[in-house]
Amino acid sequence: MRDEGNERDDHELSALLDLDKLIHEPARLTILAHLYVIESADFLFLMRQTGLTSGNLSSHVSKLEAAGYVGVKKEFINRKPHTMVSLTTEGRAAFDEYKENMKHLLDSLVVIPWILG
Template identity: 55%
Template sequence: MGKPGRTKDAGYTGLPELNRLIHEPARLLLMSLLYVLESADFVFLMDRTNLTQGNLSTHMSKLESAGYVEIRKEFVHRRPHTLYLLTTTGREAFLRYRDEIRQVLEQGDLG
């Protein structure tokens, strides 16, 4: 039985299963930045997110393992330079996640 004073809405379909990998706040921020920028380097992402080197590396490794991010390592003026790019798979996953969040927000407006 539902809460007193509330009725089930025929339009309610239940909440979607959110992508937990993207839903984590730090990874959501990283995915959002890469979606807009298409690519960013390690120092830029560290500055924008306030993540430590270790945390940023860990989150980016998880996104890379999922196929969402490509990591390019090179040397620029004899110094290591790490560049991150959102893959096609990552872009599609981010768009699906965005649509799922919109659905959650719209469901919240039912009652």
């Protein structure tokens, strides 16, 4: 017979395990959070906003693109390379799910008064 405390612990652990590990990484979370609001941005804008180096941003964007969360469009404008990164429908849905799972996880935290002293 299971007690309610263990069921609650299992449920909280389940919420933690439900978090999308790809999104949960801080740099990718920051990229997606920006794109969630503005939908698309050029590479330099994302670099400035996130504080990531060109190489780091490129690596993280590649992982998000491979997952289908962002689309990347490369072109030349006045003979200069220009890269646009856009949040896909899948990326928006994944970010929405991540937000809900994170809210659920944080809402399930219990403060034990005797620990606070």
